[in-house]
Amino acid sequence: MVLSIQRRWQRRFFHKKIPRFALGLLFIYIYSEYIIYYVIQIQCDWPTLNVEDEDSKPVYAMVLADTHLLGTRNGHWIDRWRREWQMHRAFQTAMTLHKPEVVFVLGDLFDEGKWCSQNEFEDYVKRFYYLFKVPEGTTMYAVVGNHDIGFHYSITPQLASRFETKLNSPPVQLVSIRGNHFVLINSMALEGDGCSLCSRAVTEIDKISDILKCSSGSPLCKSRIKLEQYSRPILMQHYPLYRESDSICTEPDAAPLPERNALFEERKDCLSRESTDYLVESLRPRSVFGAHTHHSCVIRHSFMPTAKHKIEFIEYTVPSFSWRNRPDPKYYLISVTPDEVKVAKCELPREWTMKASAALMFVALVIYTRFARTASDFSCKHLSGKKV
Incomplete structure (x- = not known):
């Protein structure tokens, strides 16, 4: 029973958590190296x-x-x-x-x-x-x-x-x-x-x-x-x-x-x-x-x-x-x-703004990856309490 739960958790971690974390890192990189320049400079005009x-x-x-x-x-x-x-x-x-x-x-x-x-x-x-x-x-x-x-x-x-x-x-x-x-x-x-x-x-x-x-x-x-x-x-x-x-x-x-x-x-x-x-x-x-x-x-x-x-x-x-x-x-x-x-x-x-933004987004990504539940997680938990 314990081994089955452990395997299920590992499967969910590698199939759900890691892809999410990787996508989050990609977004942080794109924001810090590209998007932030638009966010700041679009506020200035002729x-x-x-x-x-x-x-x-x-x-x-x-x-x-x-x-x-x-x-x-x-x-x-x-x-x-x-x-x-x-x-x-x-x-x-x-x-x-x-x-x-x-x-x-x-x-x-x-x-x-x-x-x-x-x-x-x-x-x-x-x-x-x-x-x-x-x-x-x-x-x-x-x-x-x-x-x-x-x-x-x-x-x-x-x-x-x-x-x-x-x-x-x-x-x-x-x-x-x-x-x-x-x-x-x-x-x-x-x-x-x-x-x-x-x-x-x-x-x-x-x-x-x-x-x-x-x-x-x-x-x-x-x-x-x-x-x-x-x-x-x-x-x-x-x-x-x-x-x-x-x-x-x-x-x-x-x-x-x-x-x-x-x-x-x-x-x-x-x-x-x-x-x-x-x-x-x-x-x-x-x-x-x-x-x-x-x-x-x-x-x-x-x-x-x-x-x-x-x-x-x-x-x-x-x-x-x-x-x-x-x-x-x-x-x-x-x-x-x-x-x-x-x-x-x-x-x-500002350079510190770019670094701080990346750091805050990374912390948010770690917290989200650690505690976020998938739809299937919610369904399993919800159905497990029902009588069949």
Whole structure:
């Protein structure tokens, strides 16, 4: 009798419990590695513009920064695989949910771009384009960062050239989409020391400045080259504009204290004051997007080059997209028309949330597997108490 009950229990365990447990583990894996990215990111959507002109379709752009793909020097291969898988799933989920028209990546694509060999760099580029593959109809622009080619005085012509060639990223680039103009800038080329890279960047900025002046109807333009539709440009670069520190940043995901009060070093933590003034006065931006700090910041600027001339705009510092740099990576969605720029900050799943969710579901699965009864169990127990 006892042996019969034991065999029956073993049969039920292997035929009922183990398949249920295996299916539960499969669901936990799928949720933790796929579904959770949709659950979090579906809560973020394109910001709504105040006035939508039916004749002017908005540009929908995604902005991310500081992916810091690991190389062979920093971090274990398991850490590299894990971080890259996370970013790949998060990015592809964003592409599926939001379908942006254009994607801007604001520098430090690679963690070891300034050190790696040519073969390692080729591998870096292939991995980047695989991990951050954009669908047909979406265009990606990469802005160079200091980890990609080095800080100013460590940049060699070879380091600058290979990034520019492989990522199609010149020191300065004007991208115009339906009357919206984006100026992409190499922050390390604004050192102001007259080097060949800096001279090339300044020449391009001056040229773009003149085109914008001509397009706005200013009598000060020289070349007479005009854009089809004028609007103040949006700056995209790796460094933030000049500021003394992050102490003025009040976002919930700003740098933590006491790091927030640490003084910035010009040309290393942010642009110099002179380069900032030069950019603002030359291009008169309506918005500026930077990165580099790995933390968030929103600053309302008001520059007055002369008593009768005021330039006002908002600067956004984009947090890192990598879990290696922060526990709560972010990216921006921006809706743009020639008259408006609206911004939404989107969260990715926190790492502890993913781990806690998996742990709780596993505990629930163990409890369910241990105590759950099948329909046949219930029937046998119910009928065993009846008289036949």
